[in-house]
Amino acid sequence: MASNTVEPPAPAAVPVAVRHGGPTLRPVGAVLSPAVAAIAALVVHRYLPDEQLPPLTWVDALPAWQHPYPAVLGFILAVSLVLAAVQAVWPYPRQWVRHTAPLVAAATGVVCLWDLVTLKLNWMSQPFFPGPDEVFGGILDDRKILLESAWHSLRLLLTGYAVGVTAGLVTGVLVGWFPRVRYWAMPALKVVGPIPATALIPLVMTLWKDSFFCAVALIGFAVWFPMTILTSSGISNVRVAYLDVARTLGAGRLYLIFRVAIPAALPHIFIGLFMGLGASFLVLVVAESVGVQAGLGWYVKWQQGYLEYAKVYGALIITAVFFSTIMTLLFTFRDRVLKWQKGVIKW
Amino acid sequence: MVSRPAGEGSALQVRGVGKTFAAADGSSVLALDRISLDVAPGELVSLIGPSGCGKSTLLRLIAGLDPPSAGELRVGGEVITGPSAERGLMFQDPTLFPWLTVRGNIASGLVARGVFRRRRHEVDDFLQLIGLEAFADVYPHQLSGGMAQRAALARALINHPRVLLLDEPLGALDQFTRMRMQDELLRVWQTRGTTLLLVTHDIDEAIYVSDRIAIMTPRPGRIERVIEVSLDRPRRRNDPRFLRFRSEILEVLHFTGGPE
Numbered sequence: 100m101a102s103n104t105v106e107p108p109a110p111a112a113v114p115v116a117v118r119h120g121g122p123t124l125r126p127v128g129a130v131l132s133p134a135v136a137a138i139a140a141l142v143v144h145r146y147l148p149d150e151q152l153p154p155l156t157w158v159d160a161l162p163a164w165q166h167p168y169p170a171v172l173g174f175i176l177a178v179s180l181v182l183a184a185v186q187a188v189w190p191y192p193r194q195w196v197r198h199t200a201p202l203v204a205a206a207t208g209v210v211c212l213w214d215l216v217t218l219k220l221n222w223m224s225q226p227f228f229p230g231p232d233e234v235f236g237g238i239l240d241d242r243k244i245l246l247e248s249a250w251h252s253l254r255l256l257l258t259g260y261a262v263g264v265t266a267g268l269v270t271g272v273l274v275g276w277f278p279r280v281r282y283w284a285m286p287a288l289k290v291v292g293p294i295p296a297t298a299l300i301p302l303v304m305t306l307w308k309d310s311f312f313c314a315v316a317l318i319g320f321a322v323w324f325p326m327t328i329l330t331s332s333g334i335s336n337v338r339v340a341y342l343d344v345a346r347t348l349g350a351g352r353l354y355l356i357f358r359v360a361i362p363a364a365l366p367h368i369f370i371g372l373f374m375g376l377g378a379s380f381l382v383l384v385v386a387e388s389v390g391v392q393a394g395l396g397w398y399v400k401w402q403q404g405y406l407e408y409a410k411v412y413g414a415l416i417i418t419a420v421f422f423s424t425i426m427t428l429l430f431t432f433r434d435r436v437l438k439w440q441k442g443v444i445k446w
Numbered sequence: 447m448v449s450r451p452a453g454e455g456s457a458l459q460v461r462g463v464g465k466t467f468a469a470a471d472g473s474s475v476l477a478l479d480r481i482s483l484d485v486a487p488g489e490l491v492s493l494i495g496p497s498g499c500g501k502s503t504l505l506r507l508i509a510g511l512d513p514p515s516a517g518e519l520r521v522g523g524e525v526i527t528g529p530s531a532e533r534g535l536m537f538q539d540p541t542l543f544p545w546l547t548v549r550g551n552i553a554s555g556l557v558a559r560g561v562f563r564r565r566r567h568e569v570d571d572f573l574q575l576i577g578l579e580a581f582a583d584v585y586p587h588q589l590s591g592g593m594a595q596r597a598a599l600a601r602a603l604i605n606h607p608r609v610l611l612l613d614e615p616l617g618a619l620d621q622f623t624r625m626r627m628q629d630e631l632l633r634v635w636q637t638r639g640t641t642l643l644l645v646t647h648d649i650d651e652a653i654y655v656s657d658r659i660a661i662m663t664p665r666p667g668r669i670e671r672v673i674e675v676s677l678d679r680p681r682r683r684n685d686p687r688f689l690r691f692r693s694e695i696l697e698v699l700h701f702t703g704g705p706e
Binding site for chain 1: 534
């Protein structure tokens with residue numbers, strides 16, 4: 100495998116090599132590894148005979164070099180060569196390129212392996228495991244409807260998440276701050292909260308006719324519970340000394356809640372935000388595949404019905420990219436908001 | 447510099463104050479027993495004594511964070527009913543709000559009272575007063591212990607409290623930082639004329655800074671004796687007369703050593 104020929108650089112070795120003038124072999128190997136992996140994958144794809152017979156689609160009418168999988172490999176090859184050249188003369192992206200390149204090479208290696216065990220060796224049963232060329236072709240084929248689905252999923256996800264986060268913050272602060280609210284609400288929370296949101300689908304669908312509204316309610320519920328629990332535990336665990344100091348500074352109740360308790364609870368609140376986001380992904384996909392007739396979850400279900408597994412996997416790839424992008428945005432947001440405790444949290 | 451005339455301190459009266467706490471087994475523990483203490487405006491009084499003598503409890507009562515079980519506390523003639531910006535409080539742990547920068551922490555007293563807009567310029571005055579201008583936009587976790595304690599002092603001072611209550615504020619600092627901070631504390635106190643009540647368990651610190659020292663004994667917490675430190679200011683740490691006060695305090699606390 101191409102990725103095996105390249106050793107990822109030891110993190111400390113990179114700056115040392117730079118400091119002693121002139122790149123040594125290891126950074127060069129790291130930077131060029133994606134190109135090597137892409138060439139190897141191209142060779143495997145072009146010169147090894149196919150064992151599996153893919154169904155004929157419009158893709159097969161294209162000349163070999165215009166197929167989606169070789170095109171993607173060609174793209175990786177070109178970009179990695181350009182970046183290798185850029186980082187040699189421009190120090191700004193150097194660290195990032197050297198850090199990322201081996202990971203891209205490894206990913207390329209994995210895709211090459213996938214190509215091997217499907218198209219080239221036909222080790223996987225058909226038609227459930229198509230090769231990368233077909234899957235990429237499927238994405239290309241349905242790009243318009245996939246984009247529409249992703250947009251629909253995004254709208255639903257953000258609406259439901261916003262509803263759940265807002266509701267969870269409000270109940271969490273009330274439960275965490277006021278002992279009387281806590282007394283009455285805690286037992287109810289303990290009973291209602293752990294119900295899986297998906298188990299409420301029948302109830303929700305009898306309550307409201309509009310499927311978008313139902314899905315928003317379900318996602319909101321799934322997000323609301325972890326948000327409430329973590330916000331309230333964050334609020335009720337605020338160090339008493341912070342509140343004491345604030346009171347001797349002349350703070351009233353509003354200041355104590357909004358300027359002391361909530362900021363102090365933010366690390367907890369962010370755990371709730373992350374847990375809620377994970378729950379919302381799950382509920383989103385389920386809700387889309389049972390009620391809402393749109394979105395990525397619906398697309399997967401729909402293509403599965405036609406045994407179009409290449410498109411199912413294509414949609415899964417899109418879904419993975421979509422969700423991980425949102426997750427990354429939340430991480431970035433957290434790092435910005437919690438920069439005051441940088442070095443304290445590591446997760 | 448902070449432009450406010452010296453003498454902003456108020457008189458403090460503690461009359462027959464007692465405090466009982468409920469223990470876990472339902473019985474009650476007498477933490478403070480008939481404490482009486484008069485502090486003149488602008489006076490610096492130290493409370494000294496072994497741990498468990500109730501000096502921190504007394505400070506919390508004066509701050510208004512806990513109500514007394516008996517007796518009465520007055521500041522400037524008014525009975526204390528709860529916490530107020532008139533009485534600034536500072537702990538051994540600086541307790542800076544970690545989510546605010548040094549500047550934000552110092553300003554928090556102004557924000558809490560809704561006067562930040564009108565008096566935001568004072569934040570810079572206080573940053574200058576404690577010599578942390580260069581660290582204004584730094585978060586507390588990046589500060590050393592001494593710097594954090596200076597920032598906490600500035601935060602306690604920004605509301606121009608009439609009484610400043612310090613609960614072992616220098617206890618966690620190393621000897622040298624502590625001596626420097628004592629001088630800084632004295633400078634602030636002298637320029638501003640705040641009434642200052644200092645809880646400490648450092649006898650030399652008490653003698654070095656105080657007008658008077660109230661010696662407390664535990665179980666139940668009582669003020670055993672109040673001694674006047676009749677030394678001129680500025681004092682010298684190696685003044686041989688320190689020894690006289692030192693032995694008096696040790697005697698009251700039964701810490702002179704030798705067989706009982």
